[in-house]
Amino acid sequence: MTREASPAQRTRALIIDAAADLLAASASGEFSTREVCDAAGVTAPTLYHHFGDKDGLLREVAADRFSRYLTRKQALETTGDPVEDFRRGWDMHVEFGVANPALYNIMYGRRIEGRTTPADHAHAVLVTMMRDLERAGRLRMPTGTAADMVASAAVGVTLHLIRTRAAADDHLSALVRDAVTAAVISPPTVPGAASVTPQLARAAAQLEAEMPHGSVGTLRASEATLLREWLTQLSVLGRMAGGAPS
Template sequence: MAPTTQRRDITRDRIVKAAADLLRDQGPAAVTTRRVAHEAGLQPPALYRLFQDKDELLNAAAEHVFAEHVASKQTTAPSDDPVEDLRAGWNTQISFGLANPYVYGLLLDPVRARDAPTQLKGVRILAERVHRIAAAGRLRVSEERAVNLIRSAGVGTIHTLLTQLPEQSDPHLSDAAFDAITRAILTDEPAVPAQDPAAVVAAFRTLLPELPTLSKAEAALLDEWLQR
């Protein structure tokens, strides 16, 4: 890496980390040019050379905080029980949202959510956990539907808990929400065709990449039929 590029990256990292700390502790209003430059040990013009405006800096700060969260999830080795792994991931996500309300508020912005690479990585981690459940014959809906339902329930749970007054907060709401969503998407036991054909279909879809006799077009067509 060229020295100039390296110095630029180091400076950017210092700015983003300083902005992330301010955002995490005090909210978006605290992320001003003067405050961030002071915390990073730089002069304010350094920020203008690297970020077009405050929104771009806020996006980078929120991405930095969430990236640390996602990285910690990736280091967790899967257990033998994919449903318990899903529960663990749910609890981690709820805890992150409650501990980082300012960051989570920014991450809920639809435009930011669609474009943020770390958000997409987080969804992929969730999709991998759902895929393991489908492969075990425990999923009664499609993997896509399950991922979207879990994400929707998680966002709603965090938003509700963050907006409740302390004396009104329900400490069991997160567990109740997870139990409700699992009743909607999971079977009690691995599927038997006569009892839960939808779960068998969901499990069979996970095997498509392992069927070498099918061309890509044939596998895609079969997957479309199975989704129907």
């Protein structure tokens, strides 16, 4: 059973809620501490006692609202398909940012000194997801690189949608999401799949290794991504069949 909140905890929560409401209502994402005090019915010394300064208050508002979002996200049951879970997580991240533009800008658009930020927490959750994929043999690259790649793409897309006032389900988000998925997550191995000769596996691995170093003829980016996925599959099948490239 949860203990009843103390007067200090209730005051703190009241100030955070007032600041969050002002943040959401502000077109510029700006508000004054005086406005917060008026809305919460507290004095300035009370606000500074709990949060130190405005940056401290902003940090706590972001942490509180992101924690609520993360609780809802983690309460969802997994689908059993890591790719589908990844896609769903991406979509929820973008939806949260577009629905809370001022809050998202505090998390990712500016630097607030102090304790671990919600953005750092979100990245730690992402790293855990990448480690799970690595243990399942589905990650194409080192865990840290994969997490940085996903985070850079997701944050970039979300900030772009906020800047352009686009919807969370804008086609750009799906395009980038699917491209990142193909680049980071490898397809599952297929039991009983036809064997691949060592020569073909070596050729596929060599061509895949060369692709980042130059354009691939007239192929579009999406086609080049698909080609790289096919080459990776051939390499994986070659290793399964004992024909690992030397």
